Amino acid sequence: MRIADLITWFEEWANPAWCESWDNCGWQVEPGILQEPARVLVCLTPTLAVMQEAIASNANLIFAHHPLIFSPPKSFRIGEAIADMVRLAFLHNIGIYSAHTNFDQVQDGTADVLAQILELQDSTPIVPTQNGLGYGRVGNLQPVITLEKLLTVIHHQLAPKSLIVSPTADLHQEISRVAVLGGSGASYISAVLKTHAQAYLTSDCKFHQFQESRDRGLILIDAGHYATERPACDRLTQKLRSLNLDWVELSQHDEDFREFFPE
Structure with missing residues (x-):
């Protein structure tokens, strides 16, 4: 091609x-x-x-x-x-x-892939744009799992270097509805609250955005920009391979640009 x-x-x-x-x-x-x-x-x-x-x-x-x-x-x-x-x-x-x-908006794009990884059911955009597309995804977990289990799934599936979670979050709380948005999604907190999600997976969240989420009853989960968007690049690579191109690979030299010390 x-x-x-x-x-x-x-x-x-x-x-x-x-x-x-x-x-x-x-x-x-x-x-x-x-x-x-x-x-x-x-x-x-x-x-x-x-x-x-x-x-x-x-x-x-x-x-x-x-x-x-x-x-x-x-x-x-x-x-x-x-x-x-x-x-x-x-x-x-x-x-x-x-x-x-x-x-970011399309099926099998950055948010949609996160929703699929977490096996969210009946997922829809957090902010619709056109024809069923839009920014972020929100859906239901079936069966319901604890917050601790959700964090374990996120850590296993996305392999982030670190997970940051809202203060006072109860690890035993049952979570049935989750919102996701790859990359910098803290500006969508108000929109997420309207979806009745209990937890929101995104990245690049600031101190006061964690405070805002805590005060408004939303569990904010920051897995990092790289970890929340890299899976969509992998999915894109798979889709391109289905086109029988001469050659297509996912980069092995992509960078997170962040290191945590000590790990």
Whole structure:
């Protein structure tokens, strides 16, 4: 399959026109590779380590969730990460394509995959956008499990480096309804409360957002940005493999950017 055909297939599923106004979905760098057979390296974040992996693998497309460029750069200088990525992309004929907030909304996107991992039943978007799609997912647990069991499942399935949970959370509390949103989802707390979820799995939550959730009766679970979005990259890789491309792999050099000391 040519890269042009691959992108057409993808955009019929997750239209870049659905991305938020502040976002930058779609082509980040396209060095004239549209007619080439697709050799794809899927990643969460396009970094120099991922670029070097793509070069070593003879890939011609880095398919990333996070955009390389969020706002227009004012300059490109050697030694700056974005400039070096762009230089290497043109030098080695490797395209960089991003699917961000458009990918967040769709079936088998970032939130939907989390809902599937936790086996949420009858899941629906926390914030609907169009045609049954939207941001986040909320659904029911059948059978009902304790909060301790839910945290164990999250830790086992997502392998986060750390889990942060609302204070005074009762580990023996029975949980029947859970909301999930991969990446930075703390701004959706008010929307989650309207869904009657008892627990909310997301990431990048601040001190006072834990306070707000505690005070409003919602158990907030922060598993980290990487852990909550990487599974959707794995699912995307599986879907691309079903297209019988020349080559497609999930990056082994994606980075969490956070370390905990001591572990």
